[in-house]
Amino acid sequence: MTDEEHLRILEEKAAELRRLAQENGLDLSAELAILEQKIAELKRTVCEGLSAWGRVQLARRPDRPSGLSFAQALCDAFYELRGDRAISDDPALRGGVAKLAGKRIAILFHQRGMTPEEQRQARFGMASAQGYWKAKRIMEIAARLKLPLLTLINTPGAYPGVQAEAHNIAGAIACCIWQMLRHPGPTVAVILGEGGSGGAVALAAADRVLMLENATYSVISPEGAASILWKDAKFAPQAAENLKLTARDLWALGVVDEVIPEPPGGAHTDLQKTVAAVREAVIHHFSELSRLSLDELLRLRYNRYRHVGSAGAPN
Amino acid sequence: MPIRRDKRDRYVEVEVGVPPEPLWVRCEACGELVFRRKLQENQYICPRCGAYFFLSARERIASLADPDSFQEFSTPSICEDPLGFSDQLPYKERVHRARQETGLFEAVLAGSARIGGIPVILAAMDFRFIGGSMGVGVGEILRTAMELAAQERKPFVLVVSSGGARVQEGVLSLLQMVKVVAAREALAQAAVPYIAILTYPSTGGVLASIGSIADVTIAEEGALIGFAGPRVIEQTTGERLPPGFQTAKFAQEHGMVDAVVPRAKLREELLRALSVLVEGG
Ligand SMILES: [Zn+2]
Numbered sequence: 001m002t003d004e005e006h007l008r009i010l011e012e013k014a015a016e017l018r019r020l021a022q023e024n025g026l027d028l029s030a031e032l033a034i035l036e037q038k039i040a041e042l043k044r045t046v047c048e049g050l051s052a053w054g055r056v057q058l059a060r061r062p063d064r065p066s067g068l069s070f071a072q073a074l075c076d077a078f079y080e081l082r083g084d085r086a087i088s089d090d091p092a093l094r095g096g097v098a099k100l101a102g103k104r105i106a107i108l109f110h111q112r113g114m115t116p117e118e119q120r121q122a123r124f125g126m127a128s129a130q131g132y133w134k135a136k137r138i139m140e141i142a143a144r145l146k147l148p149l150l151t152l153i154n155t156p157g158a159y160p161g162v163q164a165e166a167h168n169i170a171g172a173i174a175c176c177i178w179q180m181l182r183h184p185g186p187t188v189a190v191i192l193g194e195g196g197s198g199g200a201v202a203l204a205a206a207d208r209v210l211m212l213e214n215a216t217y218s219v220i221s222p223e224g225a226a227s228i229l230w231k232d233a234k235f236a237p238q239a240a241e242n243l244k245l246t247a248r249d250l251w252a253l254g255v256v257d258e259v260i261p262e263p264p265g266g267a268h269t270d271l272q273k274t275v276a277a278v279r280e281a282v283i284h285h286f287s288e289l290s291r292l293s294l295d296e297l298l299r300l301r302y303n304r305y306r307h308v309g310s311a312g313a314p315n
Numbered sequence: 316m317p318i319r320r321d322k323r324d325r326y327v328e329v330e331v332g333v334p335p336e337p338l339w340v341r342c343e344a345c346g347e348l349v350f351r352r353k354l355q356e357n358q359y360i361c362p363r364c365g366a367y368f369f370l371s372a373r374e375r376i377a378s379l380a381d382p383d384s385f386q387e388f389s390t391p392s393i394c395e396d397p398l399g400f401s402d403q404l405p406y407k408e409r410v411h412r413a414r415q416e417t418g419l420f421e422a423v424l425a426g427s428a429r430i431g432g433i434p435v436i437l438a439a440m441d442f443r444f445i446g447g448s449m450g451v452g453v454g455e456i457l458r459t460a461m462e463l464a465a466q467e468r469k470p471f472v473l474v475v476s477s478g479g480a481r482v483q484e485g486v487l488s489l490l491q492m493v494k495v496v497a498a499r500e501a502l503a504q505a506a507v508p509y510i511a512i513l514t515y516p517s518t519g520g521v522l523a524s525i526g527s528i529a530d531v532t533i534a535e536e537g538a539l540i541g542f543a544g545p546r547v548i549e550q551t552t553g554e555r556l557p558p559g560f561q562t563a564k565f566a567q568e569h570g571m572v573d574a575v576v577p578r579a580k581l582r583e584e585l586l587r588a589l590s591v592l593v594e595g596g
Pocket residue numbers: 342343344345346347361362363364365366
């Protein structure tokens with residue numbers, strides 16, 4: 001029996017115990033407590049033992065908390081800004097101004113959508129050119145008002161479409177990277193789910209990059225890599241392993257500053273707990289960064305990216 | 316590999332074999348067998364039908380720089396195969412083969428040069444080297460070139476020919492996008508002009524970083540300019556691609572480039588822009 005099967009059986013047993021207790025007015029709390037402890041332990045081993053491909057599946061779960069639920073739960077207040085002022089408003093990439101622990105910030109996040117209708121409109125979080133032009137606009141507002149910038153990343157990638165090309169999606173992504181690098185204040189990026197290639201890096205050129213434990217960050221989807229390099233999408237699990245796209249792999253490579261633990265079983269099992277962990281990490285990094293002078297901040301940011309992958313680099 | 320557009324305006328890539336180079340090359344656009352020397356003299360444009368073939372980085376630089384003015388930079392020290400990547404072929408082996416086939420260290424060649432007497436830093440990408448893809452090596456060469464251009468206050472000229480980020484270096488390739496944009500900011504800080512020349516192909520992570528944020532952007536006729544490849548768009552969205560999609564003309568009509576120029580006029584166009592951008596030029 002695999003751990004996953006074992007876990008499912010234990011969960012069924014616990015559910016039955018609860019039902020029995022309720023229907024017959026029995027006190028089974030001692031038995032339940034033992035069972036629940038076992039379940040928690042098993043969930044932990046299942047998560048820790050997850051393959052890269054297993055984490056890709058977890059990161060893509062449709063019930064994984066959305067960018068909007070994170071933004072709303074993280075911030076004390078959030079005022080959404082809409083539209084790119086040239087073409088339209090993209091529901092797949094949203095943002096605005098907010099208060100985090102009483103302090104003003106600007107926030108940007110991908111929104112994959114929770115309902116089928118929302119998912120269709122947001123193209124499952126694949127933001128188009130309009131989304132990235134809007135992101136650039138909000139970054140510029142943050143720069144003018146000297147607000148720290150927080151980005152929450154969860155996208156399969158930028159949208160590949162005829163209109164996206166006509167509206168210069170490549171230029172929009174490049175401008176977001178450029179604007180983040182120039183930002184005159186602290187920037188923190190958190191990869192919540194999928195960090196899919198250009199659409200993710202557009203919001204990830206930050207002073208600190210954090211990742212949830214089961215999030216992924218990759219130059220290409222494992223399926224894409226498999227079909228290009230193995231000429232067969234069936235090799236996706238192997239590609240996922242090779243791409244080193246898990247939070248822990250990327251932390252080891254020095255790409256990610258902190259891996260934020262998820263509740264046993266994954267972020268979807270407990271939004272409150274996950275949000276609390278993300279909030280604590282984000283506040284911690286912002287407060288560290290706020291002690292630096294602007295010159296120092298920009299110098300450290302430049303050095304962080306100018307050395308990625310060069311021999312003798314800290315990573 | 317030469318390229319052509321077929322009757323339905325799609326690109327077709329044609330294998331012409333690796334060194335020793337054949338004396339004759341078939342133009343797949345018109346079927347003509349072209350004498351290689353003749354093709355070379357004609358800047359790798361089919362003398363019969365005008366189809367564009369790829370230019371190697373060296374040929375590209377020779378076509379733009381003043382004779383004997385190009386001085387190549389030394390190769391950077393980088394982590395080779397940082398992920399230990401292996402698909403059907405170990406990545407190290409792929410790089411080794413690309414180096415043998417192209418005689419280049421990486422998918423971009425950079426150095427100092429003169430164009431019409433104006434000193435510049437010039438870099439040209441080479442599609443034959445793993446699709447001109449940008450990994451750590453390309454990122455380092457471009458960063459070094461731009462930082463030097465900023466320091467010496469020489470305009471930076473980049474000829475893009477790249478399919479995008481290099482898959483086999485994973486996220487490190489993705490982060491080269493950030494690296495080259497950071498170096499581009501160094502150019503901006505030094506008020507040094509940057510001119511990009513987009514050729515076939517200018518796509519993916521290279522277009523979505525350094526390819527899209529030049530001060531002056533010139534497209535070569537026959538360029539392919541787009542974020543996502545035509546096949547990816549068709550497969551993901553089921554959309555039908557309009558005629559002329561992602562051509563140089565499409566990019567111009569959508570406001571992405573300043574000029575579209577035939578290969579034979581590229582040097583002249585570049586010189587015209589440079590002489591206006593450079594003080595006393
Ligand atoms: Zn021909």
